[in-house]
Structure formats: C-alpha cells, structure tokens
Amino acid sequence: MTxxxxxxxxxxxxxxxxxxxEKKNAITHGMYRAMSEAIDTAQNNPEIRCLIITGGSGVFTAGNDLEDFVATATAEAGPFGASxxxxxxxxxxxxxxxxxxxxxxxxxxxxxxxxxxxxxxLASTTATFSTPFIHLGLVPEGASSLxxxxxxxxxxxxxALVMGRVVTAEEAREAGFVNVVVAPGHTEAEAxxxxREICALPAEAVAISRKLLRTPPEDLTRRIDQEGHLFGERMKSKEAIAAFQAFFKRKKV
Structure with missing residues (x-):
C-alpha cells in the first residue's frame, strides 16, 4: 500500500x-494500484460488508496528478487501457x-x-464537483459518459462533461448523485x-438488490474501454499537447 x-x-x-x-490528494499511479488492491481484496472477504472512500476534511481529490499521469502515459509502450x-x-x-x-x-x-x-x-456544503476533461483536450472517463x-x-x-461547469454540493444533490449535504468536517463521521446502517442489513439481500439496481459490470467495462481508447488517442492530439503545455507553464509561473 502506498x-x-x-x-x-x-x-x-x-x-x-x-x-x-500537500497535493490536494491528487492521485498517482501508486495510489490507483493501492485503491484497486483495497477494493479487490474486499470482494471475497465476508467480514467486509461495506466500503468508504474519503479524502478526509477539507478536500476529496484534485483528480489525476497530471505530472505523474503525463510522464507515465508518454513512457508506456502499451495501450492506455492497461494503465x-x-x-x-x-x-x-x-x-x-x-x-x-x-x-x-x-x-x-x-x-x-x-x-x-x-x-x-455525502458531501459538505463546501464540496464542488468538476470534470474539466475537455479543457485538457481529452474526453470523459470512468464510464461517466454512460x-x-x-x-x-x-x-x-x-x-458538466463537455462544458466543464462546476457543480455545487446542493446542485449535485438536486441532480441525484449526492444523497445528503452536511456541514464541513462532518462527511466522514456521517459516512x-x-x-453501519448498511452493515446491519442482511448481506445477501443487499448484494442481490444492489446488483438489480446497478448498471451491469460488462456494460461499464465496455464503456470504460471505449473511453480509454479515445482518451489514449486524445493524449497524442495537438489540442491535448497544447493544453498540457499551457497547464505546466502556468504552474511554473
């Protein structure tokens, strides 16, 4: 674990x-590997009934660590989908x-x-949500387009995805992807x-009901692959190269 x-x-x-x-929880490749391991090893562990993902108080994550991301993407010989x-x-x-x-x-x-x-x-009143892929000359990922x-x-x-508009916590609740908005500093405790409420429910019934509610995994992975292929192509585009150069130039100023 990282x-x-x-x-x-x-x-x-x-x-x-x-x-x-110090990096607003920007995610490195090592962090991605550690999160995958934490999720994967929970699957066949009957003692783990629920997962929580948090960034602690004050910040969730600034997204990809762009320096780490660009360095790895340009160095890898394989397809972006293998990242x-x-x-x-x-x-x-x-x-x-x-x-x-x-x-x-x-x-x-x-x-x-x-x-x-x-x-x-759960989101705090100070939470904001943004997907600025287009501003970097890229396309949506994570099956978000689905x-x-x-x-x-x-x-x-x-x-959100094409125009890169920022969504506030209350707007996210109204849009349906946030359940509850709470005071800053209280999201983890409320989570x-x-x-605990979920863990107190019958585990098998929860698992079956969740499966019925959610988009089938094969549909998700198919869209993740499609987005990943296009994302990899866009990384080499003139728009993306110019956007990343501008980003790193601003960062040095």
Whole structure:
C-alpha cells in the first residue's frame, strides 16, 4: 500500500482514505494500484460488508496528478487501457460491496466520476464537483459518459462533461448523485453512520438488490474501454499537447 492511501478495517467496513494533503490528494499511479488492491481484496472477504472512500476534511481529490499521469502515459509502450487508472475503474465496475463516498471540498476529474460507481454519497456544503476533461483536450472517463446522463439527465451531463461547469454540493444533490449535504468536517463521521446502517442489513439481500439496481459490470467495462481508447488517442492530439503545455507553464509561473 502506498503511504498516500490509508486503508483501515473497522468492524465490517473498509475505509480508504486519500492522504496527500500537500497535493490536494491528487492521485498517482501508486495510489490507483493501492485503491484497486483495497477494493479487490474486499470482494471475497465476508467480514467486509461495506466500503468508504474519503479524502478526509477539507478536500476529496484534485483528480489525476497530471505530472505523474503525463510522464507515465508518454513512457508506456502499451495501450492506455492497461494503465493503473483503468485497472482502478475496473475494480469499481466489478465491485459487489456497497460503497459510501464522503466528499469534503473539491472533487475534480476522476474525483467526480468515481462517485457514480458509489452507492451513497455525502458531501459538505463546501464540496464542488468538476470534470474539466475537455479543457485538457481529452474526453470523459470512468464510464461517466454512460452513467452521468443516466443519473443527471443529458443536459446537466453535457454542461458538466463537455462544458466543464462546476457543480455545487446542493446542485449535485438536486441532480441525484449526492444523497445528503452536511456541514464541513462532518462527511466522514456521517459516512460511518451510513456504513453501519448498511452493515446491519442482511448481506445477501443487499448484494442481490444492489446488483438489480446497478448498471451491469460488462456494460461499464465496455464503456470504460471505449473511453480509454479515445482518451489514449486524445493524449497524442495537438489540442491535448497544447493544453498540457499551457497547464505546466502556468504552474511554473
């Protein structure tokens, strides 16, 4: 496990805590691998009844660590679909345990798209959600092009995924991908309460009902692969190269 991800098992719940505050919990490839392992190893563990994903107080995640992401993407000889990010998305798509997300602060890129694979989402009043893929010359990922229109409706999804509009916590609740909005600093504690409520339910009935409610994993992985192929192509595009150069130039100023 990477030091930037803390995994703890408490009672019947596995808690995945992003812990890279100096980078606003920006996700590295090592963090993706650690999250995949934490999710995958919970699948056949009957003692784990629920998962929580949190960034702690003040921030959820700034999304991909772009420097790490670009360096790895340009160095890899294989297809983009083989990346650690895609492996993590597969873990989410194939997961069978209820996932509760606790979002306090910014949720950028995959920080937003992963929420559509979760079953219950709590957000603080200061939480914001954004998917600025287009601004980097890229396309949506995480099966978000499938899940977001189904959850939010096409027009809201277009504004978020294509126009890159920022969504507030209350707007997210109205759009249907946040269950409850709470005070800052209280998302994780409230998420633990929800997890305890889920863990107290009959496990087999929960698993069967969840399967009936959710989009089939094969549909999700098919869309993840489609997006991943296009994402990889876009990484080499003139638009994306110019956008990344501009981003890193601004960062140095």
């Amino acid at each position: 030091g930037h991800l803390i995994v703890t098992d408490e009672d019947a719940t596995r808690v995945l805590t992003l812990r890279r505050p 650690d990010a895609i492996r993590f998305l597969y873990s989410l798509a194939q997961n069978t345990k209820p996932i509760v997300a606790a979002v306090d602060g910014i949720a950028v890129g995959i920080g937003t798209t992963l929420l559509f694979h979760c079953d219950y989402v 899940l977001m229109p189904r959850t939010m409706g096409y027009h809201r999804a277009f504004a 633990r309460k929800v997890a």
